[in-house]
Amino acid sequence: MQGNSVSVSQLLDMAVQGSPDKEAIYDLTRRLTYGELQEEVNRLASALVSLGIKEGDRVGVSLPNWHETVQLFFAIAKIGAILVPFNPKYRLHELQHILGNSGAKVVFVSQEFEKTGFESGEPNHLQLITVRYEKEGCLxxxxxxxxxxxxxxxxxxxxxxxxxxxxxxxxxxxGVPKGAMVTHRSVVQSGMTIAKSLQCVSDDVFIILAPMFHIFGMAVNLMSAVYCQSKMVLLEKYKPKDALKLIEQEKVTIHHAVPSMLNLELKDPDFDSYDLSSLRAGITGAATCPPETIKGVREKMGMNLCISYGITETGTVTITQYDDKESNILETVGKAVEGVEVKIVNDRRETLPPGETGEIACRGFGVMKEYYQSPEQTRQVLDPEGWYYTGDLGTMDEDGYIRFVGRKKELIIRGGYNIYPQEIEGLLQNHPKVLESAIVGLPDATLGEIVCAAVKLKPNVQATQEEIIDYLKTYIASYKLPGKVVFVEELPTTASGKIQKVKLKDELMNRLEAG
Known part of the structure; x- marks a missing residue:
């Protein structure tokens, strides 16, 4: 079966034909077989048509990882409508932009939506449909x-x-969210690529922790599991303890997670009490994974962790091999998957030789068609030959392995020296008192920028700025050392677990100005 010839709806059809009586979903409220999932998808597809939804119409879905979410994804695809999934925690201005820009006719929402103050009917005479709660005047x-x-x-x-x-x-x-138009082929082939890379089979059990309204949850998790005809365990809200408990209870074998999730699980005080012996393999991506976390997962969880790279606009771009040598797994994000090309370019978009740092560019099956109704923003990142320029910095070696260096926009330039936040964050990850950290550049009248470390400590421990800086002194040049260390209760993150550096920078500047 070729991923370039299979639609999302056909992917489910094939799973149903192959394993109709196999358990497909457990979301802590219901267990559904593939046959039952298909029946409900068909009913839902009929219901959408009865609402007047036609091919090409946009349908919003703002739900956690529930079985209803999966049903909607496949039902919308079945009738040729276009899914617009988004975070239930978004607030009013974000919702108005997404629903207004996409022109969605219907949006399925959880009770979380009530906190937004959004009213049915605006914009575009939008119809709200409530899921797992009732609201007067709404279906x-x-x-x-x-x-x-x-x-x-x-x-x-x-x-x-x-x-x-x-x-x-x-x-x-x-800035303002942009709508990446993602094809059927992109998500299906990404799912197949991951499944083949991890040698997945129908007996595997996937735990889906990343939100399915995100490309990592949708393509790398959901589509991959359906392609394998495997069981999916859905977790509505991520907590390390809940994830570890479910891995043990449901005998999970495939554990895809962003680095921050893996880090929190390894650092859970009760980690040693869980039986994780069922775990076999998993993918991490969406952010840089420190070598210590990779080693911890491979040694303490006993699973084969592969490293991948991809973003919303590109789908899966690179992956380390299942039996790759350790240095590639610890230091790189792998090499281009089948059907994808990668190059490293300078500011003039000229290809750089191996080993030189530049912007990562790619083209292939996963690259978006365009940003919806944003031709100018599309032209900035997508050239006429189909190359997408990611805004991420990296190097490529002679064997095609990519080392991820960081976001172009996160690069800190202090007195003319380039400083990559990921290097310092990786070192802080190993500090015995640090749970999470993030490095940002703050404006400085003399040096242009200084390094600021935002540090979240482990529970019930204390540390000083001097202690953190002294620790780093033994590993990195003095110009890379933080000029400020700020201890925080929480780091602002996106739903996919990425730290929101722009928001963090604003928070730190306000805090430092207030003294």
Whole structure:
């Protein structure tokens, strides 16, 4: 089966044909087989058609990792409509932009939505459908399904290569969210690529911790599991203890997670009390994973952790091999997956030789079609030959392995020296008192920028600025040392677990100005 010829809806059809009675989903409230999932997807597809949703219409889904979320993703795809998934924690101005820009006709929401003050009908006469709660004047998901029938609506012919499966709005860490138009082929082939890389089979059990409204949860987790006809364990809200408990309870074998999740699990005070012997393999990505975390996962969780690289606009770009040598796994994000090309370029977008640091550019099956209704922003990152310029810095060696250096915009220039935050964050990860940290550049009249470390300590420990700086002195040049260390209760993160550096920078500047 070729990923470039399979739509999202066909992927589920194939799973149902192969394993109709196999458990597909457990989300702590229900267990569904693939056959039952398909039946409910068909009912939901009929219900969407009865609401007037047609091919090409946009449908918003703002839900946690619930079984209803999975059903909606496949039902929307089945009728040729376009999914617009987004974080239930978004607030009013974010919602108004996403729903207004996408022109969604219907949006499925959880009770979290009530906190936003958003009213049904605005914009575009938008219809709200409530999931797992009731609201006067709104149709509920339960009533929608109850009023539906088993008649499968006519299914449009989908071209997986060119037809849009979803519009994914970037997290907005650097401005107004942009809607990346992602094809059926992108998410399906990303899922297949990950499954093949990890040698996944139908007996595997996936735990899906990353939110499915994010590319990592959707393509790397959901589509990969359905391709394998595997069972999926969905966790609505991530807590390390809950994840560890479910791994033990459901005998999870495949554990994909962003680095911050893996780090928190390893540092859980009760870690040693859980039986994690079922774990076999997993992927980490979406942020830099420190070598100590990788080693910890491989040694203490006993699983084969592969490192991947990709962003919303590109899908899966690189991955380390299942049996790769340790240095590649600890130091790189792997090499280009089949169907993808990668190059490192300078500011004039000229290809650089191996070993030189530049911007990571890629083209292939995962690259978005464009930013929805944003031709100028599309032109800035996507050239006529199909190369997408990521804004990430990296190097490539002679064997094609990519080392991720950091975000172009996060680069700190102190007195003419380039400082990459990821290097310092990786070192702080090993400090015995540090739970999490983030490095940002703050303006300085003399040096241009200084390094500021935001540090979240482990529970019930204390540390001083001098202690942190003295620790770093033994590892890095003095110009890279933080000029300030600020201890914080929490670090602001996106739903996918990435630290929001722009927001953090603003918070630190306000705090330091207030004295």
């Amino acid at each position: 509920s998901f339960t009533d929608l399904l109850a009023g539906s029938n088993d008649v499968i609506p006519p299914q449009p012919a989908i071209d997986p290569l060119h037809d849009t499966f979803c519009i994914l709005y970037t997290s907005g860490t650097t």
